[in-house]
Amino acid sequence: MPFKLKQIKLNEIKSEDRFREDLGDIHELAENIREKGVITPITVDEDMNLVAGGRRVTAARLADLKTIPAVIRKIEGPQDAREIELFENIHRKDMNWSERSLLEYEIYCLESSKNPKWNKSKQAEMLSVSHTSVGRHITLAVALQIVPELVNCKTEEEAWKKWHGVKEQLAIAELSRRITYNMEGGASAEEAADKAAEGAKPKEYTKKERLDQQSQAAVRFADGAYIVGDTLELIKKVKSKCCHFAEVDPPYGIKLQKQRGRVADQHTLDAYNEISAVDYPAFLQQTAVGVYEALVDKAFCVWWFGPTWYDQVRKALGMAGFKIADIPAIWYKGQIGQTNSPETHLANSYEMFFVCRKGAPALNKRGRSNVFHFDPVPPRQKVHPTERPIELMEEILATFTYPNSRILVPFLGSGVTLRAIYKNQLKGFGWDLSEHSRNLYLEKVLEDVETEKRAAEAVEAREKSGRTRGQPDQED
Missing domain, CATH: 3.90.1530.10 (Conserved hypothetical protein from pyrococcus furiosus pfu- 392566-001, ParB domain)
Incomplete structure (x- = not known):
C-alpha cells in the first residue's frame, strides 16, 4: 500500500x-x-x-x-x-507499571555499575523519557522490594499513593531493626557524628556479608548525623574550630507558606520553617557567628541566600569575620525555569550562594568555574521544598573539601547534603527542627542503600558470568 x-x-x-x-x-x-x-x-x-x-x-x-x-x-x-x-x-501490550519500574531500575543499576557518574538525568535522556518518570519508577522498584504487596495495585498511581502512605513508618521500623550502634550519652554533636561515621566505614568482609554490612553502616551514619533540634541553640554547644567546611541553607525570610496554592511542590511546605522579616537580621548574625566559630582557621563556607536579603546576608557574614567573593556562585538549573506568574515574570533558572572564606583555604578543584549546572529535583520527588540534587551537593563537596573533612550543615532540610557526605566517605552532622523531615531523609537513605546493593549485585553477577564463559570446556 x-x-x-x-x-x-x-x-x-x-x-x-x-x-x-x-x-x-x-x-x-x-x-x-x-x-x-x-x-x-x-x-x-x-x-x-x-x-x-x-x-x-x-x-x-x-x-x-x-x-x-x-x-x-x-x-x-x-x-x-x-x-x-x-x-x-x-495489537500492542504495554508493560504493567511494576514490570516497567523493575526493568528501569535494573537498567539504572547496570549503568551505574559501569559508570559511577550515571544518574537519573542520563537515564532519562537515554530512554527518551522525563527525569520525573525515571525517578518515580526507580522509587517504585525499591518500594516493591520493601513492600512486595504493592504489586497487587492495579495502577502506578495507586501504588505510588499506597507507598507514600506507609514509607515513613517503614523507614523508622527498618532503622530500629538495623541499627545496633548506640551513641554515648553526653557526647557532643561532632563527637557523636564522628563515631557514627567511624561505624559507617566499610570493613573487610566476605562477599556474602559485605552488602548487608554496608547497609547497616549507612543507616548508622544517617541516624547519628541528622539531629532534630534548634540550630541557634545547638550551634552554641559545638566545639570551636572543629569543622572543615560548612554548607548553610537557612530559611530565606520569605512568606513561602502564602504561596501554598501556587507552588508545584506544595505537599512539602509543611517541612519549611520560616523566620519573620523582623527577626531575620538577628537570625542571620547569630547563625553566621556560630558557623564561623565552628570552622577551623582555614575553611570555606557555602551560604545560600534569597536575593531579597542580599545586602543583609553579606553584611552579617562580613561582621562574623568571613571574606566573601565579590561575585556569588550560581547553581544553574537549565533552560526550564520556575515562576508563579508566567504572564508577567521571567522564569527563574538559577539560585545563588556566597563562597565565604575563613583565613586562606585552598580549593580542592582549583580554577573551577563559579557556575554549577545540574538539573533540579522534580517537584513530585522532593521531600522538602528547598531540596537540591545530590549530584550538585557532591560537586560542591568535591570542590571545597578534602578527604576526612568534617562538614557542618546547620539547616539539614531534606538531608541531601548528608547523603552526599556519606557517599564521599566524609564526616558530617547538622540539625533541623522537623522530625518529619528527618524521617523522610531516612527513607531516602534506605533507598540509596537498596540502589547501591542492586548495583553491586549486578556487578558481581556480570563478573561471575564472565568467569563462567571464560572457563575452558572440561573433558569427560
Missing part, C-alpha cells in the same frame, strides 16, 4: 470522530516530546484526517510543536481507517 513520510503542520490535521477518549498521562508525554520530539510518526490520510496517533498529536500540541512526523497513506474508505485505528491500539 503506497505511503510517504514527511513533516506536516499540526494545525492542518483533522482529528474528529476518534474512538479513543482516554489519553492516559498526556502531560508526561508532552514533557517528553518537548525534550526529545516525536519519535514515532503518526498516520494520516491524503486529506490530513488523523488515522493513528491521537495521543502524540494531543501531546505535541501541548508541547507547542508546529509540525509532526507523519506517514501519509491512501485509505480505502472509512472501514480501512477504523481498522487501522483499532489495530494500532489492540
Whole structure:
C-alpha cells in the first residue's frame, strides 16, 4: 500500500470522530516530546484526517510543536481507517507499571555499575523519557522490594499513593531493626557524628556479608548525623574550630507558606520553617557567628541566600569575620525555569550562594568555574521544598573539601547534603527542627542503600558470568 513520510503542520490535521477518549498521562508525554520530539510518526490520510496517533498529536500540541512526523497513506474508505485505528491500539501490550519500574531500575543499576557518574538525568535522556518518570519508577522498584504487596495495585498511581502512605513508618521500623550502634550519652554533636561515621566505614568482609554490612553502616551514619533540634541553640554547644567546611541553607525570610496554592511542590511546605522579616537580621548574625566559630582557621563556607536579603546576608557574614567573593556562585538549573506568574515574570533558572572564606583555604578543584549546572529535583520527588540534587551537593563537596573533612550543615532540610557526605566517605552532622523531615531523609537513605546493593549485585553477577564463559570446556 503506497505511503510517504514527511513533516506536516499540526494545525492542518483533522482529528474528529476518534474512538479513543482516554489519553492516559498526556502531560508526561508532552514533557517528553518537548525534550526529545516525536519519535514515532503518526498516520494520516491524503486529506490530513488523523488515522493513528491521537495521543502524540494531543501531546505535541501541548508541547507547542508546529509540525509532526507523519506517514501519509491512501485509505480505502472509512472501514480501512477504523481498522487501522483499532489495530494500532489492540495489537500492542504495554508493560504493567511494576514490570516497567523493575526493568528501569535494573537498567539504572547496570549503568551505574559501569559508570559511577550515571544518574537519573542520563537515564532519562537515554530512554527518551522525563527525569520525573525515571525517578518515580526507580522509587517504585525499591518500594516493591520493601513492600512486595504493592504489586497487587492495579495502577502506578495507586501504588505510588499506597507507598507514600506507609514509607515513613517503614523507614523508622527498618532503622530500629538495623541499627545496633548506640551513641554515648553526653557526647557532643561532632563527637557523636564522628563515631557514627567511624561505624559507617566499610570493613573487610566476605562477599556474602559485605552488602548487608554496608547497609547497616549507612543507616548508622544517617541516624547519628541528622539531629532534630534548634540550630541557634545547638550551634552554641559545638566545639570551636572543629569543622572543615560548612554548607548553610537557612530559611530565606520569605512568606513561602502564602504561596501554598501556587507552588508545584506544595505537599512539602509543611517541612519549611520560616523566620519573620523582623527577626531575620538577628537570625542571620547569630547563625553566621556560630558557623564561623565552628570552622577551623582555614575553611570555606557555602551560604545560600534569597536575593531579597542580599545586602543583609553579606553584611552579617562580613561582621562574623568571613571574606566573601565579590561575585556569588550560581547553581544553574537549565533552560526550564520556575515562576508563579508566567504572564508577567521571567522564569527563574538559577539560585545563588556566597563562597565565604575563613583565613586562606585552598580549593580542592582549583580554577573551577563559579557556575554549577545540574538539573533540579522534580517537584513530585522532593521531600522538602528547598531540596537540591545530590549530584550538585557532591560537586560542591568535591570542590571545597578534602578527604576526612568534617562538614557542618546547620539547616539539614531534606538531608541531601548528608547523603552526599556519606557517599564521599566524609564526616558530617547538622540539625533541623522537623522530625518529619528527618524521617523522610531516612527513607531516602534506605533507598540509596537498596540502589547501591542492586548495583553491586549486578556487578558481581556480570563478573561471575564472565568467569563462567571464560572457563575452558572440561573433558569427560
